[in-house]
Amino acid sequence: MVLAIPAAPRVRRRTFPTWLLVIALIIVAITLFVTIFGRLIAPEPLETVGLTQRLLPPSPEHLLGTDQLGRDVFSRMFYAVQTSVLIAASATILSGLIGGVLGGTAGWFGGRTDTVVSFFIDVQSSIPAFILALGALVFLGGTPAVLIGVLAIEGWERIARVTRAEVMSVRRSGYVTSTLNLGVSRYTTVAHHLLPALIAPLAVQLTLAFPSKILIESALSFLGLGIRPPETSLGQMVGSGDQYLATAWWIVVVPGLAIFLISLAVGILGDYLQDRMLRNAG
């Protein structure tokens, strides 16, 4: 094939500095570890209150200081990270299921089904999810179940669109059509041809969707509408410590930083995976 030389400057493939990727992976690994074992390895139980030790700055005894109720911030972080990540992850998976199933159905069957589902996908993008989430949480309570449900509603349409496109391209592809023509049952076709092809794009989409779930949960809990005491989440820690900003900034900055780092790390990972996937496909 001819070495097609473009006249415009060739776009240099986005270099993913290895060190950045390594740091992101480390953060993700730590997060996963804390998420899985949080409750088991936290230095102190969640309800421990030490009213004589309120608002202490970081020290050898209290690595990250204490909050307005004298609770050790470092210890609370274990619970908070676990809660926040579990909720965000569950919401992401739920969102992925909704989007995947709806988008897949639309893409596979086409025609009327597609029109109807696509209509609702578009309607969904017009709905201000955040505002609805606020409302739902207030009236239905900030239980994890409601929170997960509400978070899952935000963003499923993006996953649905991608799934629909992928399924459509697989469905129309030569080998699937001929497989079906040969009389292979639809179930087998779906299982052996369709699903494996979806794994990569879906994994990428889910990874990319995760950060916003954590960010939104934090915002909701910050407003006092998400996770409520005695349970705690990263956003809840930030929200409850808000008034002590001037005197005990660590109460707020530590969980805030955690939110930032986790969503950043996962975002970088997602970008990298997407890059790899596109590179392999093209």
Next chain:
Amino acid sequence: MLIRTVLVRVARALAAILIVITLVFLVVRLTGDPVRSLVPENAPPETIEHYRKLFGLDAPLWQQYLDYLQGLLRGDFGASYFDANGALAIVAARIPATLQIAIPAFILSTVLGLGFGILAGSKPGSRLGRVVSSTAIGFAALPNFLLGIVLILVLGVRLHWFPTAGNASIASTVMPVITMALPPAAILTRVTQASMLEALSLPTLAHAQAIHVGKWRRILAWALPNAARPILTIVGFDLAYLVAGSAVVEALFGWPGVGNLFVQASEQNDYAVVQCIVIIVTVSVVIVHALTDIAYRLVDPRLRSN
């Protein structure tokens, strides 16, 4: 053909609005009895019944729904349970305050996002490109309340440059506006940069170079319009986010806008106000979507019905 597309879009918009209205109605009615929060704890049942009848809460659910819809069509958003004025009036009174920070935030984020995005996108692989990209990734992952907190700590508490609460002066808008503007600006920067990079490698750009079109003319008149679609999508989101997203920032800075009102009304189970805000926000989001759709068509003649 054109009529059909317009009709579909209108149907979509109406469906969105109707779904949202219904959802809100249901959710709000399912829990939280406003009467209980109004009257003292040990009020006799007759008083409670009296208030129920007063607010029409004794009728069956579907009746309340229909009444509500009818009221909406008349422009009556219901009366707040806590304030003598109608819900619409209450909400409307708060809108200027929200716009006071939301509009400057939108302008700032769009200018920053486009500016840095185009600049970075026009020099592929350069140091500037990488710096902009990394900074943008960082800010995009930053929860806006964290940014606000840091700003308050540094600029407000330590340096005393700007007031940290209330809306007394122009100076007090500075931090809320920056807090609202930076994360969307970061996202817009990334999208613009990526989109510009892609557009610059289009064959038509090579042709532009061949007919000796100057560098910045190529970037602005040839590449940018071809990169416009994803950019318009994000700008559309940001515009829609204007109204919907101020809640957190307003809570943080004690800003008396619509977002703050929403949170308060939610806590008090003030149905009418909550519903009113949700509907207004949904309608504006729907309008913004329609505008974005039109914008796509204006930019790209291939999308026009032909």
Next chain:
Amino acid sequence: MPADNTLLTLTDLTVTATLPDGSAKELISGISLQMQAGRALAVVGESGSGKTTLARTVAGLLPSSLSVSGSQSSLGSVGYMFQDAGNALNPLRRSIWQVEEALRAQGVPRADRREQALSYLARAEVPDVCRYARRYPHQLSGGLAQRVLLAAVLAGNPSILIADEPTSALDVTTQARIASLLRRLVVEERIAMMLITHDLSVAAQIADDIAVMYQGHLVEQGSVREVFFSPQHDYTKQLVAAVPQRTRQATTNGANDGTH
């Protein structure tokens, strides 16, 4: 009229690319040729022969990552017509804008652009100019898009015009029309044209001279008649042999030998 109307001289031109593993690869090696006003040179070869690289080098459109050695001197400006007109034109703008942009780049004041643009479109033999001037690229047929592209290139007043496979994507009838238009430009406007093509019969229709490229080297040069009737190099012989007998007769009968 100066006796020597050479507009382009290439001496020992070599373009080298650096491969990802660090080694150097010569895309074209030691190319020497000349082009005169009013004559068309067809550069023929298969994919990978380096003919496009050569064209881009002459037009100054190489990416900066490639290194060039040897010398190149030209008189006047070089115009480049891309192979795929549909992709080269800006998809978002009308035909008239495409030409007006080229005029703008030449410094033509706004007030004069529209009129001049219309006249260039007419020179490119766009029929019903006022109507097609308002069309977008996706509304143009292959041949029309080619003409709009040509108009935009001509608006730069090039003394050397490079046409990259101008006819490959077209049907036979349109091919013939475009070919004769290009020939007319060479003869009437005294443009020096470099025609990149893999198709010898098209070369014969338009060009006076042929340069044969094979794997980055210039293996044979000469007038169309010479190359067709007495090919020297093995590769050229193969190329000529590949042209169907009757086509060869027909084209060489009408071959351009610089006299018309």
